[in-house]
Amino acid sequence: MAGICVGHTATRLPVELVWSRECATRIEALTFERRIKGWSRAKKEALIKGDWEEVSRLARNRSGK
Structure with a gap:
């Protein structure tokens, strides 16, 4: 969509999808989006x-472990 829809990204073009994940339900997708x-x-x-080791390390650092 070339900025046709009104929304957050409409004024921040160009937009590039850099990561995605399939979710079973819309609720699951929204929950994961809020977490990220x-x-x-x-x-x-x-x-x-895709550096899950670093994601894990950063999560530990934030929680103070």
């Missing part, structure tokens, strides 16, 4: 790279 939105930029970048 709370992550640090570094943790999101590790997710995009």
Whole structure:
């Protein structure tokens, strides 16, 4: 969609999809989206790279473990 729909990304073009995940239900997808939105930029970048070890390390650091 080339900015046709009104929304957050309509004024932030171009937009590139860098990561996705299939979810069984809309609720599951929205829950996961909310969780990711709370992550640090570094943790999101590790997710995009598929570096699950780094995602895990960053999660431990944030929780103080």
